[in-house]
Amino acid sequence: MKFSTILKWITGICEALLAIxxxxxxxxxxxxxxxxxxxxxxxxxTLVLSIRDNRTFGGSILGLITSVLAVIPVIGWALHTVTAIVLLIDGGRSTRADKAV
Incomplete structure (x- = not known):
């Protein structure tokens, strides 16, 4: 499993915890x-490593935006939730791609 995939899982879990x-x-x-x-x-x-590994990186860009806008309470909660879902789906796809190779 590539390090970028592991980081997607870690960031997805961290975003989910921040979304509580x-x-x-x-x-x-x-x-x-x-x-x-x-x-x-x-x-x-994660974005840099995903680009290097030719993986999708939309979740990382969304995570960067979330980190900036999360200072706004309700918007931050919603963004953390959406970002967690996107990153966990992205991590699952990357894991499946890693196993296929």
């Missing part, structure tokens, strides 16, 4: 917005 109503927002607020910066960086790394 109230708990995700509380975690971000009490951490001083640090998780959003961390997620921005990890999405950027």
């Amino acid at each position: 109503p109230f708990a995700g927002g509380l975690f971000v607020l009490t951490s001083g917005w640090g998780p959003l910066l961390f997620m921005f960086i990890i999405h950027a790394v």
Whole structure:
């Protein structure tokens, strides 16, 4: 399994955890917005590796946008939810492509 695929799974799970109503927002607020910066960086790394491995990278771009716009409470929750779903589907497709090769 390629490292970009593993990062898609990890970022998808992290986005899903941040999408938990109230708990995700509380975690971000009490951490001083640090998780959003961390997620921005990890999405950027995943994007670069996905491009290098000729994999789809739409979830990583959506993750970058989410990390920037997630400072808006309700919009952030919705974006984390959508991004988690997209990244987990993308991770599943990449896993299937890795096994096919």
